[in-house]
Amino acid sequence: MRDHQADFPVATMCRVLGLSPSGFYAWRHRAPSRRARQDIILTAAIQASHAASDDTYGAPRILRDLRDAGHHVGQKRVARLMRAAELVGVSRRRWVTTTQRGPVAVRVPDLVERQFAAAAPNQLWVADITYIPTWAGFLFLAVVLDAFSRRIVGWAMATHLRTELVLDALEMARVQRRPGAVILHSDHGCQFTSLAFGDRCRVLGVRPSRGTIGDCYDNALCESFFATLECELLDRHTFRSQAEARAAVFRFIEGWYNPRRRHSALGYQSPVAFEAAYAAAA
Numbered sequence: 001m002r003d004h005q006a007d008f009p010v011a012t013m014c015r016v017l018g019l020s021p022s023g024f025y026a027w028r029h030r031a032p033s034r035r036a037r038q039d040i041i042l043t044a045a046i047q048a049s050h051a052a053s054d055d056t057y058g059a060p061r062i063l064r065d066l067r068d069a070g071h072h073v074g075q076k077r078v079a080r081l082m083r084a085a086e087l088v089g090v091s092r093r094r095w096v097t098t099t100q101r102g103p104v105a106v107r108v109p110d111l112v113e114r115q116f117a118a119a120a121p122n123q124l125w126v127a128d129i130t131y132i133p134t135w136a137g138f139l140f141l142a143v144v145l146d147a148f149s150r151r152i153v154g155w156a157m158a159t160h161l162r163t164e165l166v167l168d169a170l171e172m173a174r175v176q177r178r179p180g181a182v183i184l185h186s187d188h189g190c191q192f193t194s195l196a197f198g199d200r201c202r203v204l205g206v207r208p209s210r211g212t213i214g215d216c217y218d219n220a221l222c223e224s225f226f227a228t229l230e231c232e233l234l235d236r237h238t239f240r241s242q243a244e245a246r247a248a249v250f251r252f253i254e255g256w257y258n259p260r261r262r263h264s265a266l267g268y269q270s271p272v273a274f275e276a277a278y279a280a281a282a
Contacts, residue, residue, distance in 0.1 A: 058089025
């Protein structure tokens with residue numbers, strides 16, 4: 001009725017709808033209910049959380065943000081308020097596999113057998129390569145991920161797919177983590193089956209591991225990270241230059257994914273927070 005007051009008299013609308021004009025005017029001047037006032041506060045907090053995630057978070061992760069901020073709320077209410085505010089999270093799409101097996105692959109055992117579980121940091125790392133499209137051509141991104149916390153401990157970018165790319169990522173992981181006898185699991189890409197990569201692993205005391213050929217499930221943790229990178233960054237931005245892409249990937253990994261992005265497998269903690277909690281308990 002309030003929306004159509006300019007078109008029809010209030011008395012006429014009340015008569016048609018079987019309502020009283022006094023009841024309508026009392027409702028119009030009534031203060032919002034306690035729940036309505038809470039919804040206004042929660043919606044503002046939801047919008048802030050959604051914006052802080054670069055518009056990527058859905059209801060489950062926003063719920064954790066709200067609870068950490070002291071709000072007592074359920075996921076269904078968060079989802080309802082998100083729909084009312086026309087806020088949506090991003091969803092993943094299928095990733096394109098670009099692995100090329102090396103022609104002379106050194107035989108390495110599968111030390112993981114799809115059991116991507118680690119009791120502490122630096123027990124199991126996984127590594128892989130993906131591509132970043134730009135207007136100036138492709139960039140390639142190699143990552144090393146700690147299976148314990150899903151943290152990216154080493155990464156490198158280049159315009160080529162030579163073995164130096166994965167060696168640079170491995171070197172960053174070594175400098176940051178100083179591992180002992182860590183297992184490094186990868187696919188059968190030619191970079192990981194090269195003699196240079198095997199020699200570097202022996203020098204560092206890293207134990208290489210590789211699964212079956214042509215099976216994405218044997219490197220599922222890296223595939224999961226790449227799917228997150230795709231749906232939360234690459235699908236939503238166009239990079240005019242390679243420098244722009246490098247800066248965006250740096251911000252995503254070091255400014256968002258590692259320190260702040262909530263991970264469902266970690267009880268909705270970020271990788272850095274998960275490792276900090278482990279260190280405090282240990």
